[in-house]
Amino acid sequence: MKVDGEHYRTIWIAADDPATVLAIDQHKLPHEFEIMRLCAVDDFVAAIKDMRVRGAGLIGAAAGYGMYIAALTAPQDRAQFMFVAAEKLLATRPTAVNLAWAVKRQLRATEKCVARDDAVRAALRTAEAIADEDAESCRRIGLHGKELIIKAAEKKRGGTVNILTHCNAGWLAFVDHGSALSPVYAAFDEGIKTHVWVDETRPRNQGAALTCWELGRHGVPHTLVADNAGGHLMQHGMVDLVLVGADRVARNGDAANKIGTYLKALAAKDNGVPFYVALPSSSFDLEMDSGLANVPIEERDASEVCFVSGKGSEGKVTTVQICPDGTQARNWGFDVTPARLIDGLICERGICAASEKEINNMLKDVV
Amino acid sequence: MKVDGEHYRTIWIAADDPATVLAIDQHKLPHEFEIMRLCAVDDFVAAIKDMRVRGAGLIGAAAGYGMYIAALTAPQDRAQFMFVAAEKLLATRPTAVNLAWAVKRQLRATEKCVARDDAVRAALRTAEAIADEDAESCRRIGLHGKELIIKAAEKKRGGTVNILTHCNAGWLAFVDHGSALSPVYAAFDEGIKTHVWVDETRPRNQGAALTCWELGRHGVPHTLVADNAGGHLMQHGMVDLVLVGADRVARNGDAANKIGTYLKALAAKDNGVPFYVALPSSSFDLEMDSGLANVPIEERDASEVCFVSGKGSEGKVTTVQICPDGTQARNWGFDVTPARLIDGLICERGICAASEKEINNMLKDVV
Numbered sequence: 001m002k003v004d005g006e007h008y009r010t011i012w013i014a015a016d017d018p019a020t021v022l023a024i025d026q027h028k029l030p031h032e033f034e035i036m037r038l039c040a041v042d043d044f045v046a047a048i049k050d051m052r053v054r055g056a057g058l059i060g061a062a063a064g065y066g067m068y069i070a071a072l073t074a075p076q077d078r079a080q081f082m083f084v085a086a087e088k089l090l091a092t093r094p095t096a097v098n099l100a101w102a103v104k105r106q107l108r109a110t111e112k113c114v115a116r117d118d119a120v121r122a123a124l125r126t127a128e129a130i131a132d133e134d135a136e137s138c139r140r141i142g143l144h145g146k147e148l149i150i151k152a153a154e155k156k157r158g159g160t161v162n163i164l165t166h167c168n169a170g171w172l173a174f175v176d177h178g179s180a181l182s183p184v185y186a187a188f189d190e191g192i193k194t195h196v197w198v199d200e201t202r203p204r205n206q207g208a209a210l211t212c213w214e215l216g217r218h219g220v221p222h223t224l225v226a227d228n229a230g231g232h233l234m235q236h237g238m239v240d241l242v243l244v245g246a247d248r249v250a251r252n253g254d255a256a257n258k259i260g261t262y263l264k265a266l267a268a269k270d271n272g273v274p275f276y277v278a279l280p281s282s283s284f285d286l287e288m289d290s291g292l293a294n295v296p297i298e299e300r301d302a303s304e305v306c307f308v309s310g311k312g313s314e315g316k317v318t319t320v321q322i323c324p325d326g327t328q329a330r331n332w333g334f335d336v337t338p339a340r341l342i343d344g345l346i347c348e349r350g351i352c353a354a355s356e357k358e359i360n361n362m363l364k365d366v367v
Numbered sequence: 368m369k370v371d372g373e374h375y376r377t378i379w380i381a382a383d384d385p386a387t388v389l390a391i392d393q394h395k396l397p398h399e400f401e402i403m404r405l406c407a408v409d410d411f412v413a414a415i416k417d418m419r420v421r422g423a424g425l426i427g428a429a430a431g432y433g434m435y436i437a438a439l440t441a442p443q444d445r446a447q448f449m450f451v452a453a454e455k456l457l458a459t460r461p462t463a464v465n466l467a468w469a470v471k472r473q474l475r476a477t478e479k480c481v482a483r484d485d486a487v488r489a490a491l492r493t494a495e496a497i498a499d500e501d502a503e504s505c506r507r508i509g510l511h512g513k514e515l516i517i518k519a520a521e522k523k524r525g526g527t528v529n530i531l532t533h534c535n536a537g538w539l540a541f542v543d544h545g546s547a548l549s550p551v552y553a554a555f556d557e558g559i560k561t562h563v564w565v566d567e568t569r570p571r572n573q574g575a576a577l578t579c580w581e582l583g584r585h586g587v588p589h590t591l592v593a594d595n596a597g598g599h600l601m602q603h604g605m606v607d608l609v610l611v612g613a614d615r616v617a618r619n620g621d622a623a624n625k626i627g628t629y630l631k632a633l634a635a636k637d638n639g640v641p642f643y644v645a646l647p648s649s650s651f652d653l654e655m656d657s658g659l660a661n662v663p664i665e666e667r668d669a670s671e672v673c674f675v676s677g678k679g680s681e682g683k684v685t686t687v688q689i690c691p692d693g694t695q696a697r698n699w700g701f702d703v704t705p706a707r708l709i710d711g712l713i714c715e716r717g718i719c720a721a722s723e724k725e726i727n728n729m730l731k732d733v734v
Contacts, residue, residue, distance in 0.1 A: 031691075202593040203595075212691050212694045213690075224697075228569060228570075232701075232702035260596070266634060267630060305575075308689065311688040313686070319679075319680070324398075324579050336599075
């Protein structure tokens, strides 16, 4: 997508140095737009852990590039080095399935290579393929999801379609285009009047910081609200459609996504507002039969709840403590929305119901 | 309740000066404990508007004292002065019914007084009565609500009862004891093992700042969570009871409370967790037949969403901006939880169902 008129992906190989991966530093957004250099496996591990790169698709792509850098920087015992790199990357974030999916794909792609150059070439090809497929899947999610917005616009006789989204499932969360926001961009670019309610998404405020930033750069009208506001908005007819992403969708259609998504799904159901989850097929976990019972939910550092970062009075990013000294806090990163609350899953292959039968049918020829 | 071993109310007349009302400055909490002086009607208007005094009961008590100060400082044309004071106070916060209730009670108490001294005496008596009744009602809410916690403890065979609360409906929101937290204090003081999940309550973080502070001062175990976390907690059996306050409950049992309460009520219903609203009878609005249709919802300044205040690195309270420059935001202060999601209303008179019949029955001899 575009930043100040220039096209960017969230992650890419430096044009002048194939041993350097570049990525937008999402810690710095929205106050600074900075590109960071990733040259060693540990750079990738730290960037994913600190959420400098984050979001289901982008984590997968970053892991793919990380494994390429592992192949490139491996010593004699390449297999062992790649295995350790894989372990380190897998340990960074437990909830998103794309991470494991990308790492395993790289291990498969390189395991039979004997010569170093072959392994590096295979890993590069795979990393680029993961990134390209992610971008293309997201573009196609936009085409399918756009139809829901067009339908809503028709129902409103051309009135503005109000879409609520939680966290950031925009292009910053993927390589390009995004999942939940891809339909918004597609509809907006086609001239459909759209407006997005952006949940700030505590504790890390990805909605306030990232979703507002990327929608603003593209010119899509949007309004920031506290996470608490969505129920009130839906009770009063101010939301036509809820679009969220997913970090993992189980075989039964349960969707793990940023903590708080489940509350919005309940409000949508209670008020008859359509609730859709957008995801590339790489975010399905067909080996998991129930999301609610089985998705591992990452618990992050309590300091993310007790402290809030933002731009201080002198323009510098600073951190404030919002609770008394010594307050105990807990910080789960995700929750699981049961399939019964989801009106449909928007995938690059089309839209299907959140049910085992329809998911299997949609994905039947996916390797 | 106690602060460092000393008993405090949230608002009181200065012992050495009957023309000065003192109150805890809730803007300064939790980082500083400061008492502010209110000596003119405009001091009260500003304190209520800026939420230096806030919470359903405390707003009512503050309005009562404000009208007393109006009587005390009125010039010759007392009636006109009191009327203007009433108008100013009524305009500060639209959602809480206690404000209007207290102002009207003061107008009634003083309207027939001819002599200045009579009017001042009547206003003082009424202000003190409003405050005393508020404290006593809250104490009694604690006695009734405590039974729910005892019942939950029995069900858990003496295991810790986990209570989730939203915003601050503790003693800081009233004159003393609180509404939603009064049962917690009563149960805790009786040795029942209790633990409170405290929603931080964006955008103003009253949970993080005030509820954590007052629970901590009393020694009640508690854990701060993002507003987004409550659904996950309830899905995983980590909440036994939800206790919240209310700014206004309509005749049909619909309860207006801090924005986000409705989302927690939906999650409670979806997971079979009992959801109770605690309020003194002064917070009922029997003239309003439907809360959802009729309660006026205050919209506050958008800056409360875009900026977060807290203690900065040098120990001073500072403010940070969490979104891009120029981001548009909206900031509704309350939402309405429909009666169908409420398991009961805890009042100083007992616990009743959230239905017109039971509410009428409970309140039938309230003037």
